[in-house]
Amino acid sequence: MRTQVIKKIDFSEQNLYIGLDVHKKSWQVTVLSEAICLKTFTSPPEPNSLFHFMECNFPGASYYSAYEAGFSGYATHRQLNALGIENIVVNPADIPRRDKDSHYKTDKSDSRMIAEALRAGLLKGIYVFDPESEGFRGLFRSRLALAKDIRRTKGRIKGFLAFKSISIPGEFIRNPKSSKYLNWLKGLDFQFPTARIQLDQLINNLLFLMEQRRMLEQKLRDTARKRDRHLFKILQTVPGIGPITAIGIMAEIGEIGRFKHFKQFASYVGLVPRLHQSGEKDQTGSITYRSNNYLRPLLIESAWQAVRADPAMLKYYQENCLKGNAKKAIVKVARKLLSKIMHVMRNRVKYERGIA
Structure with a gap:
């Protein structure tokens, strides 16, 4: 009598990429290998259910997943990582999209776009707060x-x-x-x-x-x-920064060390101009539409107070008013104020007024 040998499927040493289109009642999931699309399916909105499916169908592989930042927050991200699925949360605007995807949009196509971009190394996760x-x-x-x-x-x-x-x-x-x-x-x-x-x-x-x-x-x-306590106190030494704005800065920024340089910090807040470069032409446009919608308005409001409280800020504002209109000038003041805030937070020192 012959004994039947059952060979178990093994995905060891393979990387699988999971694109998640997250919704309240269900998830649309696309699983890619390095070469092909392995599976597209609808899953219950539970990390444990997804992990169980991957373990049963693709055992032994290394799992990488991504989903768009949105209503679901970071709880799903933490649960996926705890289960062994290396997950990132991405800004929806950073996902590469084809022109036809704007005319024919489905949950299936969205999950596949995320999976493909993740496999190609085109996605960078946003900062996740503890x-x-x-x-x-x-x-x-x-x-x-x-x-x-x-x-x-x-x-x-x-x-x-x-x-x-x-x-x-x-x-x-x-x-x-x-x-x-x-x-x-x-x-x-x-x-x-x-x-x-x-x-x-x-x-x-x-x-x-x-x-x-x-x-x-x-x-x-x-x-x-x-x-x-110390940071909360010294932030209020910056002109235009009161208790509520100081709280907003602490709450929205978290760890200042996550920004490698000021340009990255200003980009996160949204105090950088749009730029269009082609050949020998460099066109600088209005302020970028990408911003922290909670922090940028506070900084603009604080800038108006800063020009009244700090002679150096007033001088800087007046110089820029001569070059353009007052609204553009105050945005530049807000950017300068942001650089002062970064200095205060990194060095944990009080702000000194009157220094250009």
């Missing part, structure tokens, strides 16, 4: 969301008053945060009680949001001091 730093950053962004809700509520109150043809006194236009303004709103008389109820609802919403922001800001200050 869980504690990620929580700190999330807390700061929650504060920004609250501030946005407060502005919207104030706008609704102004819209309500305009609809009722009620003019806001000049003193309150200049200082809408004052308690006198709220008292004035509460003292308004209306012909029908429904209008009073509507305005009171808006005022209560505003007061609630402002209290939530106050409590959140206190927690942010406490967290910043606990994480790095």
Whole structure:
């Protein structure tokens, strides 16, 4: 009687590249070897399920995966790495795309593009915060969301008053945060009680949001001091940088050592111009659209304060105003301010005003 010999498939010493198109209810997965496409399938949105599939179908291989940064955050990234799948999270704008992919886009084509770019070595992972730093950053962004809700509520109150043809006194236009303004709103008389109820609802919403922001800001200050009291203090020596902006810088940047040079730092924040070079022509355009959407607006706002507080910054601003318009000049001031911030963070020294 002959004995049947079953030869087990072995992918040892092979590299497999996994492109993940991550969604809430499912993942589209493409698996490539060095030469061919091995499998394209739909997987449950669980790292353990993907790892089990790879171990059963392609045992012994080295697994490399990538997915786009988005709603899923970094939890999936950490779980994949813990299971032995070497994963990176990539900026969606950095994935090479063919022209036809913009006209015929599917989850399958997206996962394959990611896998192909990963295999070709064209992808570079973004910086992944540790869980504690990620929580700190999330807390700061929650504060920004609250501030946005407060502005919207104030706008609704102004819209309500305009609809009722009620003019806001000049003193309150200049200082809408004052308690006198709220008292004035509460003292308004209306012909029908429904209008009073509507305005009171808006005022209560505003007061609630402002209290939530106050409590959140206190927690942010406490967290910043606990994480790095000295850095939190010296950042506020930079003109235009207050406690909230200092917290934003700490939360959004994390470790300053991850930037090798200032140009890389400025590119991350989004304070670099667009550049188009062809042959002997070099065209410098407006500010890049790629930026940290939370940090860049704070730096621009801080730049306006810096020109009022620091003579060196004022001089730099005036010199650039002569070359172009004020908006371009203030962006240059913000870039210069960013270089000062990098110096303060790297050397952990106070900012000295009046030094060009």
